[in-house]
Amino acid sequence: MDDPNATERPRNLFEKEYYPASTSGARYRWYRLVFHHDAPDERNFDLWLIAAILASVAVVILDSVPAVKAQWHGALYLAEWFFTLLFTAEYILRLWVVRKPLRYARSFYGAIDLLAILPTFLSLLFPASASLTVIRALRLLRIFRVLKLVEYSSEAGVLIEALLRSRRKIFVFIATLLTIVVIFGALMYVVEGPEKGFTSIPTGMYWAIVTVATVGFGDIAPTTSFGRFITSVLIVIGYSIIAVPTGIYTAELARSLQPKRRVVRCTECGLPDHESDAWHCRKCGRSLPSDQ
Structure with missing residues (x-):
């Protein structure tokens, strides 16, 4: 029997389930185990999967610490490959139990599952890519399914809708901000010059972004009186406009929460x-x- 049950239809944004390839036998039991979380064994599978994801991310993070890597690199390397092969088998299993494997592979969760295992295989050719394995932390989004928090997907939709409605205003704000950054970056390049660290207009733009964001790394700083005056003006501008995008988004969000x-x-x-x-x-x- 190839037709799926009516109960196997996708229910919401975060719990995106797919039609099973079979509605009986071992293939269907694996489908229930992988994509559902109602029965104790199904819930335990998700919990063990989340524990494995956390452990694999911890392995990658620890392997980047020089002191830990010097003593435990061999064990951490084997552990990383163990988790990668485990997640690879799980990914193949997910493709096997659904009726349309390509549909799952192109979905959000399918793409994350694939990206979670690719960096380790790519590290055979590009060793530095192994650190990108931490992207598998995105797989923890399945915790919404396990903890039955999918009912709050409508609230997430309100936030996204408010952001989309305010996109034009935010675009105008960002365009204005970039214009200010370009002008002040070029001005500081002329006023301070390469001998003071402002070696180019892009370098001046970098300084302007850091200044207008009120971060102030201190790696580049003006030394002339006029340069410091320009810096003071830019800092005041930064404090004046830093709350603009927040106000735009808050206004749209309040509008979304008003009764129709x-x-x-x-x-x-x-x-x-x-x-x-x-x-x-x-x-x-x-x-x-x-x-x-």
């Missing part, structure tokens, strides 16, 4: 708008017309 309204004028008091599910005027209490 509809334009319907009360025939008694003339109030023009009410909540979308209102039957009576919120000012005088008269029944609202239903044909507007």
Whole structure:
């Protein structure tokens, strides 16, 4: 029997389940174990998977510490390959149990599963790429499924929707900020010059970004009086505009959280708008017309 059960349909954004390749036998039991979390064994599989992900990320981090690497590199190297082969087998298993393996491979979780194992194999050709294995920490997003937090996906949708609605305003803000950075970077290149560390306009732009963000690394600093005056002006500008994108996004978020309204004028008091599910005027209490 190749048709999936109705209960196997994807339910939400974070728990993206796929149609099983079979609805009976060992293949279906593995599908339930890998993609579901209702039964104790299914939940335990997810918990062990999360523990393995955490352990593998810890191995990569520890192997980057010189003192630890000098003494335990051999054991950590073997552990990394053990986790990589384990995750490779799990990835192949996920492709085997779904009806459309390519669909899963192109999904968000499928892409993360593949990226989690690629760096170790690439390290055979490019040793430095082994450190990129920490990307498998993204697989911890499955904890939403295990802890049954997927009900909050609608709240995440509100945040994303507010961000998308404010994208034009934020783009204008970033364009203005980049213009300020270019102008002040070029100005400091002219005022201070290469002998003071401002060897090029891009270097001046880097200094301007650090200054306007009020970070101030101190690796490049003006020494002339006029250069310090320019720096003071840029710092004031930075404090003035640093809250702009936050205010834009907060305004859009507040707008998203407001109850939806509809334009319907009360025939008694003339109030023009009410909540979308209102039957009576919120000012005088008269029944609202239903044909507007």
